[in-house]
Amino acid sequence: MLIATVNSGSASIKLAAFEVPAGAGADKAPLKRIAAVHHDGTHLEPAAELAAFLEELPSLPAALAHRVVHGAERFTHPVRIDAPVRKEIGELASLAPLHNPLALRWIDAAAALCGAAAAQVAVFDTAFFAALPRVAAEYALPPSLGWDVGVRRYGFHGLAHEAMWRRWCALNPALERGGRVITLQLGGGCSIAALEHGLPRDTSMGFSPLEGLVMASRCGDIDAAVVPYLAERLQVQPARLIESFNREAGLLGLGGHGSPSELLAAGGERAERAIELYCYRIRKYIGAYLSVLGGCDGIVFGGGVGEHVPDIRRRVLAGLGWAGVELDAPANATAVGREGRISTEQSAIAVWTVCVEEEPLLARAAARVLGASA
Numbered sequence: 001m002l003i004a005t006v007n008s009g010s011a012s013i014k015l016a017a018f019e020v021p022a023g024a025g026a027d028k029a030p031l032k033r034i035a036a037v038h039h040d041g042t043h044l045e046p047a048a049e050l051a052a053f054l055e056e057l058p059s060l061p062a063a064l065a066h067r068v069v070h071g072a073e074r075f076t077h078p079v080r081i082d083a084p085v086r087k088e089i090g091e092l093a094s095l096a097p098l099h100n101p102l103a104l105r106w107i108d109a110a111a112a113l114c115g116a117a118a119a120q121v122a123v124f125d126t127a128f129f130a131a132l133p134r135v136a137a138e139y140a141l142p143p144s145l146g147w148d149v150g151v152r153r154y155g156f157h158g159l160a161h162e163a164m165w166r167r168w169c170a171l172n173p174a175l176e177r178g179g180r181v182i183t184l185q186l187g188g189g190c191s192i193a194a195l196e197h198g199l200p201r202d203t204s205m206g207f208s209p210l211e212g213l214v215m216a217s218r219c220g221d222i223d224a225a226v227v228p229y230l231a232e233r234l235q236v237q238p239a240r241l242i243e244s245f246n247r248e249a250g251l252l253g254l255g256g257h258g259s260p261s262e263l264l265a266a267g268g269e270r271a272e273r274a275i276e277l278y279c280y281r282i283r284k285y286i287g288a289y290l291s292v293l294g295g296c297d298g299i300v301f302g303g304g305v306g307e308h309v310p311d312i313r314r315r316v317l318a319g320l321g322w323a324g325v326e327l328d329a330p331a332n333a334t335a336v337g338r339e340g341r342i343s344t345e346q347s348a349i350a351v352w353t354v355c356v357e358e359e360p361l362l363a364r365a366a367a368r369v370l371g372a373s374a
Contacts, residue, residue: 004061005362046109063119065366069099071124078365081120121366128158153206159358160185179297187303194289216258219249302356324348
């Protein structure tokens with residue numbers, strides 16, 4: 001069975017196609033990747049890009065699996081996309097303004113190109129965190145303003161954190177379901193998760209992908225009182241401020257560049273201050289999650305920054321000697337775009353960088369949906 005995957009990020013698109021085994025045991029059988037393309041940019045045209053990709057495949061796929069960032073409490077498992085599902089994904093766009101509207105553009109393009117001949121399947125980033133303990137998911141609000149009306153912490157980047165956890169388990173088979181591990185997805189968006197035997201115990205993103213770490217253009221943690229204060233002071237609508245917090249803040253707002261690599265190359269006081277805050281926030285969350293887990297067996301870096309920028313990893317880990325983290329400087333310097341252990345053998349916590357592959361998870365999820373509906 002041929003399945004195509006559509007992984008749309010806030011500033012990139014990854015398209016891939018897999019031959020997926022059918023029948024019993026297919027969920028664990030090896031997948032054969034037969035095509036893959038990766039485009040960066042915020043002005044890509046879904047219909048044109050997808051048409052060109054599909055033309056190169058040997059046949060029309062049985063399904064296209066789409067990564068959708070926000071599924072809230074409604075979508076905790078992959079689902080086949082029909083009109084009601086599409087409508088609900090659109091209604092969640094206000095909670096993930098950089099992502100859900102973009103995912104709908106790719107979903108609509110795929111439906112127009114393939115019609116009823118190929119199923120469209122939505123796989124939700126929030127689903128991995130559906131089992132987040134209530135103590136980590138709930139805000140300290142009255143139920144009428146919080147839990148009862150769906151205002152809670154959902155967590156995001158679930159596919160990336162699951163992929164890192166699965167690779168960590170493969171690298172450490174002696175640990176039961178991976179033991180205790182902290183996973184870091186550092187890209188345009190950034191998040192961190194505390195996992196125990198594959199179950200989420202906490203994560204940095206919350207009600208929307210805005211909460212948590214400093215990101216390329218997102219501010220991360222901020223006091224809610226800032227919104228009405230700035231709205232009155234600047235005479236702007238709160239919605240405009242949230243848009244600014246998503247698109248004009250973070251490293252871009254602090255340092256003038258959204259890329260840590262560009263900031264490191266630029267140098268200067270402004271760039272250094274942005275990098276320092278970026279790494280400080282990551283290190284602070286690692287410390288918190290060591291407490292949540294009662295220590296950990298490993299720390300895993302993934303994502304474009306996590307996989308390709310050794311100096312960021314070095315700066316993040318520099319303040320964690322108290323926890324027994326001992327960086328292997330030469331190994332860290334050479335682990336660029338490839339998997340590798342970057343801590344010494346004597347380090348109390350093993351630290352790895354892995355290449356995050358979300359696309360096989362998308363393909364397997366679509367195969368399960370098709371199998372369930374057959």
